[in-house]
Amino acid sequence: MRITKITVIASALALSGLLSSARADDVIRRDSHRDLDRAAASISKEARRMRVENDALHTVSVETGVPAPKTHQMLDRWSDAGVGGVMIACTIADYTKRDPNYYMERRFHDHQPWDKIIADTGVPFEKVDRKLAKLDDYVHASADHRR
Numbered sequence: 001m002r003i004t005k006i007t008v009i010a011s012a013l014a015l016s017g018l019l020s021s022a023r024a025d026d027v028i029r030r031d032s033h034r035d036l037d038r039a040a041a042s043i044s045k046e047a048r049r050m051r052v053e054n055d056a057l058h059t060v061s062v063e064t065g066v067p068a069p070k071t072h073q074m075l076d077r078w079s080d081a082g083v084g085g086v087m088i089a090c091t092i093a094d095y096t097k098r099d100p101n102y103y104m105e106r107r108f109h110d111h112q113p114w115d116k117i118i119a120d121t122g123v124p125f126e127k128v129d130r131k132l133a134k135l136d137d138y139v140h141a142s143a144d145h146r147r
Contacts, residue, residue, distance in 0.1 A: 036088065036113075036114040036118070036125075036128065037113055037114050037115075039084065040081075040082065040084030040085050040114065040132065041082065042084070043083060043084035043087075043136050043139055044081070044082020044083050044085065045082065046136075046139055046140070047082065047083045047084075047139045050142070052139055053075065053082075053083055054072075055139075056083040056135060056138060056142070057075060057083060057086065059134070059135055060083065060086055060087045063087070063090075063131055063135070064087070064090035064091055064093070064094040065094055066090040066094070070100070071086055071090065074086050074089065074090075074100060074101065074104060077101070078104045078108055080108060081104060081107070081108065083135065084132060085104070085107065085114075087131055087132060087135045088103075088114050088118075088128055088131075088132070089103040089104050091123070091128050091131045092117065092118060092121055092123050092128070095121065095122075096123070103117055103121075
C-alpha cells in the first residue's frame with residue numbers, strides 16, 4: 001500500500017512537470033511564429049527600399065513553383081503584403097496545392113495573422129521560416145550586388 005501511494009505521487013509529479021513543460025514550449029513556439037508577420041513586413045520594406053522587388057518575386061517563383069507572372073499579379077493586387085507576404089502565401093499554396101490568392105484573402109480581407117493560417121493548413125512553421133530566411137538572404141544579396 002505504501003509503495004502504491006509513493007508510485008502514484010511520483011507519477012503525478014512527473015506528469016505535471018511534463019504538462020507544464022509542454023505548455024511552456026507551446027507558448028515559446030507561438031511567440032516565435034507571431035514574428036512571421038513582422039518578418040514578412042521587414043523583408044518587404046527592405047525589398048521596396050532597395051528596389052529589388054522583381055528579383056525577390058523571381059526568388060519566390062523559384063522557391064515555391066508559382067509562376068513569376070502570378071507572383072507579380074499577387075503583389076499588384078495585394079501591395080500591402082509585399083514580397084514577404086507573397087512568399088508566405090505561395091509557400092502555403094505549394095504545400096496545400098491551393099491558389100495562393102486564397103491565403104492572401106484570408107490574411108488581408110479576413111484579417112487573420114499568418115501564424116493562424118499556417119496552423120490551420122498544417123504547413124510546418126519551419127518550412128515557412130526557411131523560405132522567408134532564403135528570401136531575406138536573396139534580398140540583401142541582390143541589394144548588395146546592385147551597389
